[in-house]
Amino acid sequence: MSDLPVSHPRPHALREVKGPSALGGGARRFFDLLWLMAVTEFKRVYFGTVLGYLWSLMRPLMLFGVLLFVFTHVFKIGSEQAEFYPVLLLLGIVVYTFFQEATSNSVTAVVTQEDIVRKTQFPRLVIPLASVLTGLFNFGANLVVVVVFILAFGVEPTWTWLLFPVAILALLVFTIAVSMALSILYVRFRDVAIIWLVGAQVLFYFTPILYPIEALENHTYEHLLMINPLAPIFQQIRVWVLEPNAPTAAEAAGGWLHLLPALAIYLAICVFGVWTFNREAPKIAEDL
Amino acid sequence: MAADTTPPAIQVEDLHKSFRIPKNRVDSLKERVVRPFAKREYHELHALDGVSFEINQGEFFGIVGRNGSGKSTLLKLLASIYRADAGRIRMAGRLAPFIELGVGFNPELTARENVVLNGVMVGLTPRETRERLDAVLEFAELTEFSNLKLKNYSSGMMVRLAFSVMMEADADILLIDEVLAVGDAAFQQKCADAFGEMKAAGKTIILVTHEMSAVERYCHRAMLIDGGKIQHLGDPGDVGRQYLQLNFERGVEEGGVAPTSGPADEVRLLDAWIEDASGNRVANVESGEPIRLRVELEALREGPGVGVGFILADADGVGVFQFGTGVEDENGEVASLRPGSRFTVRADVENLLTQGHYFVHCGVNRAQNQSVALYVHNALDFVVYAGLDTPNGMVDLPHEIETTVDRSGEK
Numbered sequence: 010m011s012d013l014p015v016s017h018p019r020p021h022a023l024r025e026v027k028g029p030s031a032l033g034g035g036a037r038r039f040f041d042l043l044w045l046m047a048v049t050e051f052k053r054v055y056f057g058t059v060l061g062y063l064w065s066l067m068r069p070l071m072l073f074g075v076l077l078f079v080f081t082h083v084f085k086i087g088s089e090q091a092e093f094y095p096v097l098l099l100l101g102i103v104v105y106t107f108f109q110e111a112t113s114n115s116v117t118a119v120v121t122q123e124d125i126v127r128k129t130q131f132p133r134l135v136i137p138l139a140s141v142l143t144g145l146f147n148f149g150a151n152l153v154v155v156v157v158f159i160l161a162f163g164v165e166p167t168w169t170w171l172l173f174p175v176a177i178l179a180l181l182v183f184t185i186a187v188s189m190a191l192s193i194l195y196v197r198f199r200d201v202a203i204i205w206l207v208g209a210q211v212l213f214y215f216t217p218i219l220y221p222i223e224a225l226e227n228h229t230y231e232h233l234l235m236i237n238p239l240a241p242i243f244q245q246i247r248v249w250v251l252e253p254n255a256p257t258a259a260e261a262a263g264g265w266l267h268l269l270p271a272l273a274i275y276l277a278i279c280v281f282g283v284w285t286f287n288r289e290a291p292k293i294a295e296d297l
Numbered sequence: 298m299a300a301d302t303t304p305p306a307i308q309v310e311d312l313h314k315s316f317r318i319p320k321n322r323v324d325s326l327k328e329r330v331v332r333p334f335a336k337r338e339y340h341e342l343h344a345l346d347g348v349s350f351e352i353n354q355g356e357f358f359g360i361v362g363r364n365g366s367g368k369s370t371l372l373k374l375l376a377s378i379y380r381a382d383a384g385r386i387r388m389a390g391r392l393a394p395f396i397e398l399g400v401g402f403n404p405e406l407t408a409r410e411n412v413v414l415n416g417v418m419v420g421l422t423p424r425e426t427r428e429r430l431d432a433v434l435e436f437a438e439l440t441e442f443s444n445l446k447l448k449n450y451s452s453g454m455m456v457r458l459a460f461s462v463m464m465e466a467d468a469d470i471l472l473i474d475e476v477l478a479v480g481d482a483a484f485q486q487k488c489a490d491a492f493g494e495m496k497a498a499g500k501t502i503i504l505v506t507h508e509m510s511a512v513e514r515y516c517h518r519a520m521l522i523d524g525g526k527i528q529h530l531g532d533p534g535d536v537g538r539q540y541l542q543l544n545f546e547r548g549v550e551e552g553g554v555a556p557t558s559g560p561a562d563e564v565r566l567l568d569a570w571i572e573d574a575s576g577n578r579v580a581n582v583e584s585g586e587p588i589r590l591r592v593e594l595e596a597l598r599e600g601p602g603v604g605v606g607f608i609l610a611d612a613d614g615v616g617v618f619q620f621g622t623g624v625e626d627e628n629g630e631v632a633s634l635r636p637g638s639r640f641t642v643r644a645d646v647e648n649l650l651t652q653g654h655y656f657v658h659c660g661v662n663r664a665q666n667q668s669v670a671l672y673v674h675n676a677l678d679f680v681v682y683a684g685l686d687t688p689n690g691m692v693d694l695p696h697e698i699e700t701t702v703d704r705s706g707e708k
Binding site: 021022023024025026027028029033035037038041042045046049053124125126127128129130131194198199200201204291292294295 | 304305306308316325326327329354373374375376377378379380381385386387388389390392394395396397400401403405406410413414417418420422423469
């Protein structure tokens with residue numbers, strides 16, 4: 010080690026040590042750690058096993074296959090209302106898989122990384138964020154398959170495809186907030202994992218993914234469904250990417266004003282996630 | 298070495314930290330929801346109770362304390378893992394934010410990937426880490442295993458890798474918790490050299506350990522912490538001795554045996570103690586220092602002369618050594634007993650004992666027929682403490698030892 014430059018003692022100024030926090034340790038280190046953690050985890054899954062990429066595609070594709078059969082051959086719901094029902098279903102499942110994967114991996118993330126939390130000064134927020142970022146990488150990889158399907162089914166490209174990232178951004182922010190809340194609450198309340206297992210499942214059915222929202226054939230139900238903050242996002246994805254003529258989120262909700270409850274819940278969850286994480290982050294090393 | 302003129306690297310002022318330990322832990326949301334207003338009781342544990350000290354830049358500083366003394370809490374506060382309840386920590390320069398080696402290693406990744414990850418945790422940029430990668434692997438003597446997954450590493454290899462990363466981290470202040478006991482002898486020597494280099498480079502190093510020899514070997518100053526308070530701060534040798542003493546005192550308090558008297562209508566034991574050279578009572582004797590045993594006896598009724606005997610036994614009750622004397626007056630004559638007469642026995646025993654806990658049994662015999670007038674089991678106990686290179690065995694007997702080699706029969 011002697012061939013490396015040894016830094017000689019410079020007079021350093023005394024600085025206050027503020028203790029642990031969500032972001033602590035400098036912005037550069039924060040992003041370096043976030044990127045490195047997400048990338049290594051992604052690489053581990055994709056290149057660590059022989060069938061890496063296939064495995065991660067398997068889950069959404071299998072779900073897609075089963076649901077497609079059930080809903081086109083058994084119940085015959087989807088294809089009547091939606092022009093490209095199979096693609097709509099696949100896109101919905103892939104997008105929801107991102108949300109579900111990122112949040113459920115985050116639940117246990119802080120506790121799994123217990124060693125790091127208890128024994129190093131580590132910006133706590135990196136942990137759930139890295140789970141979300143890894144999920145985002147997976148999502149990107151899965152999206153390739155979806156694009157192939159979309160083109161194969163002959164969906165006309167439109168300028169509104171450019172709005173797809175906007176919808177994903179809205180989903181990403183929501184995913185991060187939920188992940189923050191779940192990961193930090195799980196440190197103290199271990200039943201959060203079970204609650205979320207059920208919660209994510211329920212949320213899936215209350216989002217228009219399996220069924221085009223018109224299939225409900227009941228405006229009250231449609232309006233109620235649009236209270237779920239994920240529903241308008243998924244509805245807009247359908248409109249922007251696949252069917253410009255499908256009812257927009259506002260139309261499904263019965264007017265712009267009816268989207269306000271969803272917006273309020275969305276914002277409330279975002280604020281709650283950030284607030285609770287910030288509040289608990291300095292203390293988690295003691296609670297673990 | 299660290300003169301007062303060097304600027305401080307760490308200033309700690311009146312640091313407090315306590316933990317609230319819930320009496321019955323609520324760890325499910327369900328419970329919280331079902332009984333939202335259930336009174337939650339805590340008992341408060343003061344891990345650190347007003348600790349202030351200063352460490353100078355370029356100083357090698359030892360922190361010593363028993364388990365639960367608060368030293369780990371202090372370390373975690375310094376490393377920004379815990380947040381202090383009150384008080385202030387100020388630091389100059391960059392701290393390597395680790396309190397244990399190998400934290401954050403991922404067994405599923407190769408050594409190479411782990412070094413990069415760990416380097417970033419230590420505060421380097423990914424590029425800096427990659428530049429140092431080869432140096433790190435070389436120092437750890439693991440270059441040929443750099444693409445092996447860490448789960449296939451031995452624990453020794455893992456520690457070497459972790460230590461090397463930390464050495465290359467280029468932090469100004471290092472916190473090191475109990476690492477010197479790892480690795481083989483050759484690597485330990487390498488660590489010692491690296492410490493020397495860091496010392497020379499003016500790094501500030503805080504070493505937390507149970508191992509007194511390391512503190513005495515490396516540290517400029519040391520601090521003994523107990524019960525959340527600083528017990529002693531200064532010369533590492535003094536701190537080391539105080540630490541050992543503290544350990545044994547605690548041992549006596551917990552396992553101490555009160556003197557028990559035998560049938561005593563003739564003579565009774567008033568007091569038994571050990572004192573140091575200046576006549577103060579002590580509970581511990583340093584190895585090599587004479588054991589100055591003092592016993593006071595009182596006669597309860599008239600009788601002929603008596604003799605006093607002692608058995609020194611170790612903690613397992615095995616007798617080590619027996620000695621005694623007849624009770625004589627100034628003129629060298631056997632002193633007969635009268636009610637109220639008192640005898641003091643003074644015995645100075647050369648201390649060949651090794652470190653440990655010892656007991657003294659005291660007996661009084663009638664001079665005429667050697668029958669027992671009094672026997673007190675565990676009349677007193679004391680601890681012999683020693684430096685670090687305590688030999689095995691119960692006693693450290695003086696000896697001469699030599700060897701000869703006869704080469705005449707060699708082929």
